[in-house]
Amino acid sequence: MFFEDDIGIDLGTASVLVFKKGKGIVLHEPSVVAIDRNTDRIIAVGEEARQMLGRTPGYITAVRPLKEGVIADYDTTEKMLSYFIRKVIGRRLFFKPRVIVCIPTGATDVEERAVRQATLSSGGRQAFIIEEPLAAALGAGINISEATGHMVVDLGGGTSDIAVLSLGGIVCDTSLRVGGDKFDEAIIRYVRREYNLMIGERTAEELKMNIGTVCVTNENRHRSMEVRGRDLVSGLPKTVTITAEESWEALQEPIETVIDGVKKVLEITPPELAADIVNNGIVMTGGGCLLDGLDILLSRETNLPVHIAEDAVSCVARGTGKALHEISTLSRAHGKGPRRIV
DSSP states (O other): OOOTTOEEEEEOSSEEEEEETTTEEEEEEESOEEEETTTTEEEEETHHHHTTTTOOOTTEEEEOOEETTEESOHHHHHHHHHHHHHHHHTTOTTSOOEEEEEEOTTOOHHHHHHHHHHHHHTTOSEEEEEEHHHHHHHHTTOOTTSSOOEEEEEEOSSOEEEEEEETTEEEEEEEESOSHHHHHHHHHHHHHHHHOEEOOHHHHHHHHHHHOBSSOOTTTTTOEEEEEEEETTTOSEEEEEEEHHHHHHHTHHHHHHHHHHHHHHHHTSOHHHHHHHHHHOEEEESGGGGSBTHHHHHHHHHTSOEEEOTTGGGHHHHHHHHHGGGHHHHHTOOTTOOSOOO
């Protein structure tokens, strides 16, 4: 039993998703805040602030307060969380909600405390932590309470969390500081190196989503997209055409890091659980797994079946919703409060 206003938050580097009882996902906004530097006042949060990235006058700064899955700017994160919580439950903060928040498996105790404290300062009555692979597995509909091995690869904006789960806990895992942001940075570097053209984060993200691929085929080889930016030689605006094959070349380095991470976790997986994974395959969640051809490439590299979860982007947020049912058990616990709540 949990209260009506209890909420689950997928506090991602690229976007924030909020789950509320009986309503499902009620908020999905970019993790961006626009601030007036002169008055330290927040001008916009979420999608409105994202539109300002790279386009603000000198006195306005559009920032992403989370970096690589953890809080980089505490004060701004607190204000952003407070805005989202008020937006979801209204201004009835007399009855403060209990909140469960996701963190990467590689987050340190300091980073975990920062998330917990920011949640409490933003209007949460109690704050609980769950690791992202657990939430992702719950959101993907995996029954992780049974004595069977399941492998989850959650590719977010800032991190890639890879874990083998069994009996409601994480058996072995790794957390890579590689995600959608690193994919965008790789595209920016490639365009700068090959064309002497500087493009912005939003342009790189659009290119990744529209024609980006990690598995070149006859069908996608000739797809292309025009990108506009600043010529680094002349300093003037310039337009070039990038092909899907070039995006494949640009994304090689970060994708290899993710695949190596999956292989390393498989290497340390106990034999009995490894046998289960052969049968169950690998489940991919998070926005990064939607990159064209990534499931095919991962299957080819591991010789295992790879499945993309239904509605992969919101898997972690939906998993926090299922984990909310365990809050009553957690609230009776003392001390630090375990991250593994299922």
